[in-house]
Amino acid sequence: xxxxxxxxxxxxxxxxxxxxxxxxxxxxxxxxxxxxxxxxxxxxxxxxxxxxxxxxxxxxxxxxxxxxxxxxxxxxxxxxxxxxxxxxxxxxxxxxxxxxxxxxxxxxx
Amino acid sequence: xxxxxxxxxxxxxxxxxxxxxxxxxxxxxxxxxxxxxxxxxxxxxxxxxxxxxxxxxxxxxxxxxxxxxxxxxxxxxxxxxxxxxxxxxxxxxxxxxxxxxxxxxxxxxxxxxxxxxxxx
Numbered sequence: 488x489x490x491x492x493x494x495x496x497x498x499x500x501x502x503x504x505x506x507x508x509x510x511x512x513x514x515x516x517x518x519x520x521x522x523x524x525x526x527x528x529x530x531x532x533x534x535x536x537x538x539x540x541x542x543x544x545x546x547x548x549x550x551x552x553x554x555x556x557x558x559x560x561x562x563x564x565x566x567x568x569x570x571x572x573x574x575x576x577x578x579x580x581x582x583x584x585x586x587x588x589x590x591x592x593x594x595x596x
Numbered sequence: 597x598x599x600x601x602x603x604x605x606x607x608x609x610x611x612x613x614x615x616x617x618x619x620x621x622x623x624x625x626x627x628x629x630x631x632x633x634x635x636x637x638x639x640x641x642x643x644x645x646x647x648x649x650x651x652x653x654x655x656x657x658x659x660x661x662x663x664x665x666x667x668x669x670x671x672x673x674x675x676x677x678x679x680x681x682x683x684x685x686x687x688x689x690x691x692x693x694x695x696x697x698x699x700x701x702x703x704x705x706x707x708x709x710x711x712x713x714x715x716x
Contacts, residue, residue: 532641575640577643577703584655584657584658590640
């Protein structure tokens with residue numbers, strides 16, 4: 488059972504907008520920044536969003552992040568087939584350790 | 597360019613010891629936290645622990661405290677993850693990942709992963 492809660496799966500058709508939620512508590516998301524990672528099959532995770540809503544250089548602006556209270560969301564607009572991957576949220580917890588969500592498998596139909 | 601290059605795949609027997617490495621380059625090694633993340637076969641990411649090379653301050657997840665040791669060699673910018681007695685349940689992919697300059701920033705750059713297989 489992960490400290491951060493994500494839906495196990497999500498899906499959408501090409502061009503659609505999809506959102507993935509991440510629910511935590513006051514000791515993690517409520518008091519620290521949230522990062523999002525994309526993991527393509529057979530590869531290492533890649534940073535997609537940092538500090539709740541910032542995109543690293545090279546990440547398309549189709550990807551956006553937001554945070555409100557103890558929850559965060561990742562939105563992907565203009566869905567493409569290459570977006571099919573596992574997505575993870577992460578945050579620092581004030582109990583002095585990092586925590587990840589359980590991951591969401593995104594399927595592009 | 598920031599790069600984290602991990603050591604190669606390992607096959608070990610239960611009870612054996614192991615130390616895997618993560619060679620870091622392209623940034624000031626002593627100014628950023630660096631941590632380890634486990635991914636068991638077909639499962640999600642699990643945060644194991646993190647170390648600040650500047651002063652060796654180390655934090656462990658309660659799930660991994662006492663099970664592994666995280667260390668660094670500042671002179672050659674390498675981070676290590678080690679086990680004194682492996683179990684079959686340690687079979688997993690292990691990633692090193694750079695943290696921020698602040699402990700709460702979590703990770704940005706990742707290594708390619710080291711697959712550890714523990715089997716009799």
